[in-house]
Amino acid sequence: MDIGDLPEASKTQSPKSYLYTSIARNHLGDVAALIISCLISYGRLTATDISHRTKIPVKKVKSALVSLIQMNCIFYWRESGSKQVFYSFNETGILVFLHSGDIISHVTTHYGEDSAEIVQNILVNGHIRIEDYVNNIDDEEKKLDIQTLFFRLFTDRWIVRLQPFNFNPVDDIWNQLYQETLKNTPRTSTTSEVKRVAEAKEKTKTKFINLIESGQSPKDLYLTQDGIKRLNPALVVTFNLSRFQKHLRTTALVSLAKSRVGLLSARIYESALKLVEASSPDLTHPFLQISGLINDPEEARFFVNSIENKLVDEKKTVFNVRDLGRLLPHDLDLRNSILTYNFVKHNLTPKKRSASNGDDERPTKKIKTEDSDDIAESLESNGTVQIESNGNGNSISLIQHHLKLLSSGSGAQLLIEITPGSYTVPYASLLKYLKQYNFETLVKTTLGPNSFRILRCLKSLKIGDEKTISNSVLLKEKTVRNEIYKLLKANMLEVQEVPRSADRAASKTFYLFRHKEFYSYEFLCNSLIFSMAEILSNIQAFREDHKILLEKCEREDVKGHEEELLLESELKTLKSLQTRQVSNTVRFNRIKSLYEIYQ
Amino acid sequence: MAELSEKAHLLHSKMLESPSSTLFNQEELQQMLHISTPVELLNLAQELMNKKLVKLVKQDGDLKFQAVSTTEANKITQMTDDEAMVYSYIEASGREGIWTKTIKAKTNLHQHVVVRCLKALENQRYIKSIKSVKHPTRKIYMLYNLQPSIEVTGGPWFTDSELDTEFIDSLLTVIWRFTASKTYPTAFQPPSSANNPIQASYPSNHTGFVNLDAIMEFIIANKITNIDLGLNDIRSLCDVLVYDDKLELISHTTDTYKATWQSVLEAGYGRAYNEEGNEGLISATLRKNLNNQPFTVFEHYAVIAENGEDSDIVYMDAWSQD
Incomplete structure (x- = not known):
């Protein structure tokens, strides 16, 4: 080559x-x-x-x-x-490059310039030893600051410890462990071979997890000196891509909430997701990457759910309304976002219900007094206290209402209330909705609203022919046929031929259509990746066309004096080149944001 | 009718007393006139048959009699034999109508004869030609005074056997708008100080969403269409709106819908805080924060089409086309 x-x-x-x-x-x-x-x-x-x-x-x-x-x-x-x-x-390194710009800008906005500098250095070098990095700084005070920043990035899991096995392919590690275990599992006449293999697999799984988790104990990671806990300077750290992927997932979920529920609820949702982001489940698990270990999609789903359930049980992805109240952005103004008239009514209904349950006299009286009361009082009598100190009316009760809205969607349930006041995020099922809604919106924006309608109709019908579809979507058969052709061409539908005569005559055959998510998403993902690559090579190509001019700008004597040394036409070309590159980069990033969802 | 014997006349009028298209068998007719012998009845029946006042119908292998009104009989007696035969088949087809080719096959008449008969019958307004939704190319005939059945016309969505998409679309818009106004309290109102300019929602336990009956009532009360719509028709409209992701079926309910927020946004509402002239609604920093959000395909309505170079445009299907 x-x-x-x-x-x-x-x-x-x-x-x-x-x-x-x-x-x-x-x-x-x-x-x-x-x-x-x-x-x-x-x-x-x-x-x-x-x-x-x-x-x-x-x-x-x-x-x-x-x-x-x-x-x-x-x-x-x-x-x-x-x-x-x-x-x-190894995909990781390249994916980090793909996201590098976004990673640095995200770290800058959330952790400041200095942290961004650390992350940038890690990205450039792949990995660094904390000691080496810190020792390059002369100022003693700055040294301590940097160490604190490392500590913070480490606890938020943006950087992780790098160990030798991270350089080995998972498949090979697994295979080695598995062969070893299999050899040590004795063959006996009473157990079948299938049982023996299964047993070996289970044992290997434990060993594998132990290997991955080795060297992650606080003893290995931290040093405590003069009562101050700090990172062991001998650690070699690298950037944690999966942490960034979690952030991307948060962004995508917030966009979904924005489109399904509303902007204010979405901002509350954003704060909630950020609260549990660091401990949320990884997008992939090594077990899912090992080829041949989990083959059945049902088993894979079960596995993913089990990880999520474990996190919920450990209360890692569970948050409380009160925790959330403290973290909301200051510019968020929730006043009047839940309609007052219903607000009063809402506070009454539970009591009315209890009245019909047994106690006759007292509760009814209470309602009467409440009717004349204003909202704030009725809230207090309900046991919820309004926080007035922040002055913008973001009471716990209002936040609670927004969380309820998020958890009661008829399509996607963005939150689940596990016990009154505490919520968790159903990541696994949400990812499914996320893919679905993004896919459908893409169909709407590229193939048009009719295709969108037909696709969604076909999803609810599961399978259907042209006639059934056109009857249920109330579109002309001709339109339906055209749209189906478009959808088929974009690999979003599958066609099934149902012959009605022995010679499979085309005139008598009719066709059924169906939509299969897995293949459509895979095809879409590939198309998006291809488009991204096309943009990159396009940028490369037009820069190549103006190579001489660009090289001239890079020259030491020209740098900084472009205005004086370049012709007017050259400056103009330079400017148009720059705008063209910017617009292409924007395009690239937009496609990237879609691609992340289907990754 | 002067030649008709008194007894035959009596039989005919007695038969007409029952609802039309009642079928009588031999015994019933005998009882009607208290006739004991079938021969006597045979004479009477033959007399009526000759005057076309009685039709013979075969049902489950038995011969049965059916009375024909005098005017109808007059009509038929004025026709030629061929015409009468063609007419009888068209009459038998009822509200479904009959295809000219079927007439030809059943009557065994020559094409020209059939066409001539049909023309004559049509001119006398005995029959009419209709269009079928199922078979738009076929020439189908039915009796002049009958209304084509729903299978033939295709129901309320068809006008002149064409799917009336304009009518459907306007109904869809009306239903969506009605549902959306019941789902989002302030979506279609100008921003006011009484509600939050960014989002004002009903609480999650709100129950005032619309169901099929409410939509039906709304359509009738506002005289939106003069075409009779059934609940089923409304349901199929709502289904289409669900496919369009404009409505959502509320979980754990039957036929209760709410509008999706995305559909409100796509229709251009719910974004008043971001429009010109409404700068005072929210603070400048908040506006900056709100507008500085990552790209999402859900906000496709807000994306301005750029006019860059053609060679820079990438297509979603480039991979499969290249």
Whole structure:
């Protein structure tokens, strides 16, 4: 393979390969891109194999591999009993590059410039030892500050400890552990082979978890000196991509809430999600990544739910209205957001119910007095206290009302109230809705409202032919046929042929249509990835067209004196190039925000 | 009718006393006139048959008699034999109508003859041609005074056997607007100090949402259409709105709907705080915060179409097309 063929070769391979290679080329250079593209296509190779296939000298390959491994772009694996080292592609590093801009801007807004600097340095180097970083600073006071920032980023899980096994592919680690366990599980005449394998698998699972969790105990991570807990400076830390993915999930969920419930509720929801974000379940789990371990989709769902339930049981993803009240943004004004007239009525209804339950006299009297009271008093008599200190009327009761709204959606239930006043987020089921709503809105915006209507109708019908569909969507059959063609072409529908004669004559055959989420989402995701890669190579291409001008700007003597040294036409081109790049980057980021949902 | 014997006349009028299209068997007719022998009845029946005042109908293998009114009989006696035959088949088809090809096949008449008969009958306003929704290309005939059945007309959604999408769309809009106004208290009102400019909702236990009956009542009370709509028709309209993601069925209820907030936003409401002239509603910092949100496809209505270079545009299906 030659570097000139790289874009085309990776483009034809798979959208992922196209995107990853383009990113690698932009950030890491041609050699890295070639190696990555080669590893994506061949799976895993030794250094000599890579050199053979890419026609890059072994020495150069090896030095490139070192830095790629450091950047978490490549895994290595040494087979026990053999000297050969195999290299395979690691998505994490490239994904971090993909999100790097967003990561830094997010850390800047939430943790400040200094934290962003630390994160940026970690991103650039792949991983760093805290000691090395701190020792580069001369100012003693600053040193302490930086250590505190590290501590804060670490406790919020933006950075995590990097250990040797993080450089090995999960599949290989699993396999090694599994083979070992299997060997140590004795064969007996009383247990069947199936049972033995299952037993070995269970044991390996425990071992695997132990391995992953090893070195994460407070003893390994923290040092306590003079009563102050701080991070062990000998730790090697790296950026935690899954933490950022959680943040992206929060953003997507808030957008969903904004479109389904309303802006104020969505902002409360945002605060709530941020409250539990750090301890929310990861988007992926190593067990789901190990090929062949969890095959059944039902089992996978069960597994994901079990993780979530465990977090709920441990109260990690559970929050309380009062906790939330303290964290709401200051500019949030909830006054009059829940209608007053109903507000009064609401406070009365539970009592009316209890009145019919047994106690006759007293409660009825109470209602009478309340009718003449104003709202604040009726609230107090109900046991809820209005917080007046912050002065903007964000009472606990109002927040509670918004949380109730969020948890009572007829489609997606954004929150679940587990006990009065405390809520949790049903991540697993919400992700399903998130994908569904985004997908449907994409259909609406690209293929039009008629396609949207037909698709949703077909989803509720499960399966249907043109006639049934056109009867239920009240559109002309001709329109329906056109729309179905569009949907089929975009791989959003499946067609089933139902022949009615032995020769399968086309005139007698009729067709049924159905929508299958998994395949549609997969196709959409690939399309989005492809489009992202296209934008990147487009930017590359038009920069290439003006290479001479851009190089001129980079020259030392020109820098800073562009106004004097460049022609007016050159300045104009430069400006248009810049706007074009900005608009393309915006486009890229918008597609990226969609792609994250289907990842 | 002068030639008609008295007894035959009596039989005919007695038969007409029962509701039309009642079928009589031999015994019933004998009892009517207290005739003991079938031969006597046979003579009378034959007399009426000749005058076309009685029709013979075969039901479950038995021959039965049906009375025909005098005017109807007059009509038929004036027709030629061919016409009468064609007419009888059209009459038998009732409200469903009959296709010309079927007439031809059943009567065994030549195409020209059938066409001539149909023309003659149509000119005399005995029959009419109708359009069927199911088979738009077929020429279908039925008796002049009958209303085509729902299967033929396609129900209220069809005007001249074409799906009346304009009518449907306007009804959809009316229903959506009605439901939305019951779901979001202030969505269609200008912002006021009594409610929050960003979001004003009913609490989650609000029960004032609309059901099919309420929608029906609203349509009737406001005389929105002169076409009779049944609850089922309203339900199918609501289903369409659900497919459009404009309405949602409220969980644990039957036929109670609420409008989705997304549909209100897409229709251009609920964003008054962000419009020109309403700057005073919320503080500047809040506005900045609200407008500085990450991109989401749900806010597609707020995205301004840019006019960049054509080569910069990416298409969603580029992967499968390239």
